[in-house]
Amino acid sequence: MVTLFRWLVRIVLGLGLLAAGLLVLAWYLASGSLPDYESRVEVEGITAPVEIVRDRHAVPHIFGETEEDVYFGLGYAHAQDRLWQMTILRRTAQGRLSELFGEATFEIDHLLRALDIYGVARAMVPNQSERTQAAMRAYADGVNARLAEVQVEALGRGSPEFFIFSRAIAPWTPTDSIAVNRIMALQLTGHAGLEVRRAELSLLLQPERLRDLMPDAPEVAMMGGSPEFAELFPEMDFAALPEMPRHPLDPVAPLGFAGASNAWAVDGSRSASGATLMASDPHLGLSAPSIWMLARLEFPQGGVIGGTIPGLPGVIIGRNDDFAWGLTTTGTDDQDIYIERIDPADPDRYLTPDGSQPFRTRDILIGVGDEPARTVTLRWTRHGPVIPPHRYGVAAITPPGHVAALAWTALDPTDRSMDSLIEMPFARSVEEGRRALEGLIAPSQNFTMADREQVAIQVGGRAPLRRETHQGEGRIPVPGWVEENDWLGLVPFEEMPGTYNPRSGLVLNTNNRVTVRDFPYHVSHDWGDTQRIQRARRLLAEREFHTVDSFIEAQTDTVSQTARILLSLVARDLFWTGNPVSEDALSPIRNVALDRLADWNGEMSEHGPEGLIYAAWMRHLQHRLIRDELGGPMAERITRLEPLFIERVFRDIDGAGVWCDVRTSAPVETCLEMARLSLDDALLDLRERYGSRVEGWRWGDAHLAMQEHEVLSRVPGLSLIASIIQPTSGGDNTLMRGLTAGDGPNPFANVHASGLRMVVDFGDPESSRYIISTGQSGHLLSRHYDDLSVLWRRGDYIPMSLSEDRARADAIGVTELVPRGE
Known part of the structure; x- marks a missing residue:
C-alpha cells in the first residue's frame, strides 16, 4: 500500500508539474505577440520616418511627413493591437469563417458568398478617388509591414488566437478595407428582416392589429396603404419555422439591433463658451475588444483624432482643429426582398415583366473545418442575389416554386463610401463636410457636423427611388415579376434630408425619423427610435447654455421616459387601490414592488431593484398580450419590448385594447387583469432568480454588459479572461442605452451599447473628451485589453487632445518606423 501511495503521489505531482509547464509555455508563446511600443523597426513602403507615440491609455498618435506615411502608420498600429479582429472581419466578408470554425459558421459563409460582399468590394476599388486608393494602399502596406515583422521576428503569430485557430494570414489589400466597410453596412441595416417579420404577422393578424404590433413612428404619414402579403401571394400558407441559433460572428443583426446612436450639437448661441459643441455616441453590438480603437493622425494639413475601426484607413468619428462630426444610423429603407417565380418550364429560369430569364449562377466551394469542402450553387436575379432559405426567415414566406432575392444599395459597386471616409477628416467647415458625403451610398448614416460657427445634420447615403405604385412600399416582400416594384434608381444626394443652422441653435438625432410629412421621397417606415428622443429633447431644451459637462450628463443619462409613460398606464389602477388582489403568498413582495415603483422616477440605475421589476413586468406583459393571437412559436420569437x-393597448388606440382579452377563454379579460397577472409572473420569475427580498434585487445584476470575445468566450476556461462583464445602468430606451438581449438565460443582459462616446468643445478643443468600452488592445495579456472599461461603465472619459507635447509627455512608448536601409 505504501508503494502504491507513493506512486499515486508521484503521478499527481507529475501531472501538476506538466500542467504548470504547459501553462508557462502557453503564456510564453502568447506573450511573444504582445506589441513592443518602444521600438525601432525598418520597413518598406514609407518615404520618411513615421512615429507612433502611445499615450498612457495606449492611444496611438501617428506622425508622418505625407498622408500616405500616416496611413501606413495607422495600418501598422491597427495590426499591432487588433490583428485577430481584422482577420476575422476579412474572413467574414470573404465567407471563409468555416475554414476555422466548421459547421457552426457555414450558414454565415453561405450568405456572405451569396451576397458576394468580397466581389462587390473588389469592384468598388477602382471607383474610389486616387487619393483614397493611395490611402488604402498605404494602409495595407502598414498592415503588411507588421505581418512581415511578426514572421521574421517570430512574434507569437501576431495574436494569441492564432495558436488555437491556426491558418496562414494573407497580405492585406485595399479590397479588404472596403470589404470591412461592407460588413459594417450589413450590420447597420435590418430592413430585410423587418419585411419578413411584417409578412409573417400579416398572415396571422388583421391589418389594424398588425399596426399595433409594428406601429409606424408617430407623425409619419402613411403612403396610401400597401396590400396585405396574402393578397400578393394567395398561395402562401403561414408556417411558423423556428429561428436558427445566432452565432456571435454573424454580421446580420437580429431585429432591433441594426445600429443605433445619439448625436447632437449646439451653436454659439446655446453654448456657455460662445463656441459650438458636438457630442456623438454610436451604438453597436458589444464585444471584447470593442469594434472601436482610438487614434490620432497628424497629417501635413493638421491633426485629426477620434474613433477608428481596425481594417479601415481613417477616422470614422472625430475632430480636427476646426471641424467635428458624429454618426447615428438613419434607418434608411435600403433593402427590398423580391419573391421571384421560377419558370415552371425551366427551373434554371425565373419570370420577369419581359418574360422568362435565366438565373446568373456560379458554383463555389466552402471549406468546413477538416471536412471536405462543400459545393454550393449561388444564383442571382436582376434584383440581386438569391437568399439562402435559412436566412432572414425567408423560407417561412416563400411560396412553393419561388425563391427570395435581395435588392440592397450596399451591393452597388459605384458606391464611393471610402472617399467619404477619407475626405471627412480633412473638412474644415460644415459645407466641406457635406461635400465629402456626395459619393456615399451605403451605409446610410446621419452625419452630425459642427465647425467653429455652424451646426448641421445631413443624411449621408442614398435611399432607393420607388414608384408610388410599388406594391409593398418598402414594408413587405413583393413579386419580382411585376415591373412597378422595380427601383427607378436612387434619390439624388442633393435631395436627401438635412438640417442646417436651425433657429433653435440645436441639432439632435437619436435614430428618430429625419423627414417631415411633406418630404417627397420614401426614406423609411421603420425608424430606430421613438422614445429616447423625448428625453433628449427635454434635457437639451431645458438648459439655455450647454457645456462639455452638460453634454456628458445627457450622454450618460439613465432615466427612461418610456418607463415613466408605460407605468403610468399599466400600473395606474394598482398603485393607489390598496392591495390589488387578495392576500396570498406573493403579497409581501408585490406590495413592496408596487410601493417602490410608485415612488420611482424611471432611472434605470444598476444599484436599485426598480429597473429590474419594470423590465420583467413589461416583458411578461407583452408576452401575455400576444401569445394567444400569434400562437406559441411566433410569440416566442418576439422577445423584445415594443x-x-x-x-x-392600454390607451385602446383604434381598439387595441382587444389584445387584453384571451380569445381562447370564455371570460373577457381586461387590461387591468393582464397587468396584475403579468406583474405576478415577473415577481415569481425574479424571486426564483434573485431571492425573496426585493430590497436585495439589483438591476445591474441582470443588466450585465456582455463584452465577450466572439470566439474565445465559447472556449471553456478562456472565457474567464477573454470576456469583460460588468453591471451597468441604463436600458433599452435611455440615452445611455444598454439594449437588452431579449432572450436566452439572461434576457436583460446589456449586449448593444455605446462602444464609443465623444464630446467636442470648440471653445476649448483640448478639453474635449472621449472613451471606448474596453481598451485599446485586443491582446488578452495586455494591460490595455480592458483598462478603459471601468471608466466607460462609470461614465468617465479621457482627454481628446491634439497636443503633441501632451501626447509625448505621458507616452508609454514610441515606435519609430524607418525606411529600410536608413
Whole structure:
C-alpha cells in the first residue's frame, strides 16, 4: 500500500508539474505577440520616418511627413493591437469563417458568398478617388509591414488566437478595407428582416392589429396603404419555422439591433463658451475588444483624432482643429426582398415583366473545418442575389416554386463610401463636410457636423427611388415579376434630408425619423427610435447654455421616459387601490414592488431593484398580450419590448385594447387583469432568480454588459479572461442605452451599447473628451485589453487632445518606423 501511495503521489505531482509547464509555455508563446511600443523597426513602403507615440491609455498618435506615411502608420498600429479582429472581419466578408470554425459558421459563409460582399468590394476599388486608393494602399502596406515583422521576428503569430485557430494570414489589400466597410453596412441595416417579420404577422393578424404590433413612428404619414402579403401571394400558407441559433460572428443583426446612436450639437448661441459643441455616441453590438480603437493622425494639413475601426484607413468619428462630426444610423429603407417565380418550364429560369430569364449562377466551394469542402450553387436575379432559405426567415414566406432575392444599395459597386471616409477628416467647415458625403451610398448614416460657427445634420447615403405604385412600399416582400416594384434608381444626394443652422441653435438625432410629412421621397417606415428622443429633447431644451459637462450628463443619462409613460398606464389602477388582489403568498413582495415603483422616477440605475421589476413586468406583459393571437412559436420569437404596442393597448388606440382579452377563454379579460397577472409572473420569475427580498434585487445584476470575445468566450476556461462583464445602468430606451438581449438565460443582459462616446468643445478643443468600452488592445495579456472599461461603465472619459507635447509627455512608448536601409 505504501508503494502504491507513493506512486499515486508521484503521478499527481507529475501531472501538476506538466500542467504548470504547459501553462508557462502557453503564456510564453502568447506573450511573444504582445506589441513592443518602444521600438525601432525598418520597413518598406514609407518615404520618411513615421512615429507612433502611445499615450498612457495606449492611444496611438501617428506622425508622418505625407498622408500616405500616416496611413501606413495607422495600418501598422491597427495590426499591432487588433490583428485577430481584422482577420476575422476579412474572413467574414470573404465567407471563409468555416475554414476555422466548421459547421457552426457555414450558414454565415453561405450568405456572405451569396451576397458576394468580397466581389462587390473588389469592384468598388477602382471607383474610389486616387487619393483614397493611395490611402488604402498605404494602409495595407502598414498592415503588411507588421505581418512581415511578426514572421521574421517570430512574434507569437501576431495574436494569441492564432495558436488555437491556426491558418496562414494573407497580405492585406485595399479590397479588404472596403470589404470591412461592407460588413459594417450589413450590420447597420435590418430592413430585410423587418419585411419578413411584417409578412409573417400579416398572415396571422388583421391589418389594424398588425399596426399595433409594428406601429409606424408617430407623425409619419402613411403612403396610401400597401396590400396585405396574402393578397400578393394567395398561395402562401403561414408556417411558423423556428429561428436558427445566432452565432456571435454573424454580421446580420437580429431585429432591433441594426445600429443605433445619439448625436447632437449646439451653436454659439446655446453654448456657455460662445463656441459650438458636438457630442456623438454610436451604438453597436458589444464585444471584447470593442469594434472601436482610438487614434490620432497628424497629417501635413493638421491633426485629426477620434474613433477608428481596425481594417479601415481613417477616422470614422472625430475632430480636427476646426471641424467635428458624429454618426447615428438613419434607418434608411435600403433593402427590398423580391419573391421571384421560377419558370415552371425551366427551373434554371425565373419570370420577369419581359418574360422568362435565366438565373446568373456560379458554383463555389466552402471549406468546413477538416471536412471536405462543400459545393454550393449561388444564383442571382436582376434584383440581386438569391437568399439562402435559412436566412432572414425567408423560407417561412416563400411560396412553393419561388425563391427570395435581395435588392440592397450596399451591393452597388459605384458606391464611393471610402472617399467619404477619407475626405471627412480633412473638412474644415460644415459645407466641406457635406461635400465629402456626395459619393456615399451605403451605409446610410446621419452625419452630425459642427465647425467653429455652424451646426448641421445631413443624411449621408442614398435611399432607393420607388414608384408610388410599388406594391409593398418598402414594408413587405413583393413579386419580382411585376415591373412597378422595380427601383427607378436612387434619390439624388442633393435631395436627401438635412438640417442646417436651425433657429433653435440645436441639432439632435437619436435614430428618430429625419423627414417631415411633406418630404417627397420614401426614406423609411421603420425608424430606430421613438422614445429616447423625448428625453433628449427635454434635457437639451431645458438648459439655455450647454457645456462639455452638460453634454456628458445627457450622454450618460439613465432615466427612461418610456418607463415613466408605460407605468403610468399599466400600473395606474394598482398603485393607489390598496392591495390589488387578495392576500396570498406573493403579497409581501408585490406590495413592496408596487410601493417602490410608485415612488420611482424611471432611472434605470444598476444599484436599485426598480429597473429590474419594470423590465420583467413589461416583458411578461407583452408576452401575455400576444401569445394567444400569434400562437406559441411566433410569440416566442418576439422577445423584445415594443413600447408603442403597450401604449396603444392600454390607451385602446383604434381598439387595441382587444389584445387584453384571451380569445381562447370564455371570460373577457381586461387590461387591468393582464397587468396584475403579468406583474405576478415577473415577481415569481425574479424571486426564483434573485431571492425573496426585493430590497436585495439589483438591476445591474441582470443588466450585465456582455463584452465577450466572439470566439474565445465559447472556449471553456478562456472565457474567464477573454470576456469583460460588468453591471451597468441604463436600458433599452435611455440615452445611455444598454439594449437588452431579449432572450436566452439572461434576457436583460446589456449586449448593444455605446462602444464609443465623444464630446467636442470648440471653445476649448483640448478639453474635449472621449472613451471606448474596453481598451485599446485586443491582446488578452495586455494591460490595455480592458483598462478603459471601468471608466466607460462609470461614465468617465479621457482627454481628446491634439497636443503633441501632451501626447509625448505621458507616452508609454514610441515606435519609430524607418525606411529600410536608413
